[in-house]
Amino acid sequence: MLKASRITKSYGELRVLKGIDLLVERKEIISIVGASGAGKSTLLHILGTLDQADGGSLRIDQSDIGRMTNKEKSAFRNKHIGFIFQFHNLLPEFTAKENICIPGYIGKKDVNEVSRRADELLEVLGISARKDHKPSELSGGEQQRAAVARALINNPSIIFADEPSGNLDSKNAKELHNLFFKLRDELGQTFVIVTHNEELADMADRKLEIKDGVMFS
Numbered sequence: 001m002l003k004a005s006r007i008t009k010s011y012g013e014l015r016v017l018k019g020i021d022l023l024v025e026r027k028e029i030i031s032i033v034g035a036s037g038a039g040k041s042t043l044l045h046i047l048g049t050l051d052q053a054d055g056g057s058l059r060i061d062q063s064d065i066g067r068m069t070n071k072e073k074s075a076f077r078n079k080h081i082g083f084i085f086q087f088h089n090l091l092p093e094f095t096a097k098e099n100i101c102i103p104g105y106i107g108k109k110d111v112n113e114v115s116r117r118a119d120e121l122l123e124v125l126g127i128s129a130r131k132d133h134k135p136s137e138l139s140g141g142e143q144q145r146a147a148v149a150r151a152l153i154n155n156p157s158i159i160f161a162d163e164p165s166g167n168l169d170s171k172n173a174k175e176l177h178n179l180f181f182k183l184r185d186e187l188g189q190t191f192v193i194v195t196h197n198e199e200l201a202d203m204a205d206r207k208l209e210i211k212d213g214v215m216f217s
């Protein structure tokens, strides 16, 4: 469902990615590890179509990302890709449910359908009782689960997560990690996760490492 070939990226003289190949199958959970500055976030942003590679090709769901205009890419991203970052980035003035629904409205889906899907996700993620609360009224773990629900609202083919549990204590981190596997098992969700958390990295179906700009399995 995702095929990246010979991805390269430099910042000036700094050659960060020197030809990365990656194949991701549906329902796979892949972890990407590597030293600080190895290029994990750079790769994740390229795979998530947020950033442009200097060279190489990227296909997601049979679409050639390199051939898309920025406008096409942004529509594709909203429909096919979900993101979870270290900091949840929930909008403070909206409730948990409203935050979850927003990308659904951008996708111009039926409002009632978006609301129904949000309720389902709130239930799966165990935060239904907190849905009318604003982010500041939620715990860190609940905030991150709301961010996961937001990433799932448009039923994306793949979710890219960059240090998703980096800001959580070990109990909440563990719960979040288990949730990824539950979402994979129950909804067939595919994940590519960049993490420094060894436990999460080792739980993945495949653990890959970026070193010296090259990917190792």
Ligand SMILES: Nc1ncnc2c1ncn2[C@@H]1O[C@H](COP(=O)(O)OP(=O)(O)OP(=O)(O)O)[C@@H](O)[C@H]1O
Pocket: 011, 014, 016, 034, 035, 036, 037, 038, 039, 040, 041, 042, 043
């Ligand atoms: N926009 C940019 N301009 C210049 N250099 C950049 C830019 N973004 C990243 N870099 C550099 O590219 C290298 C890879 O950065 P990246 O954020 O991908 O690493 P990382 O493996 O995710 O690191 P960490 O584990 O610390 O988050 C680093 O040396 C970083 O300083």
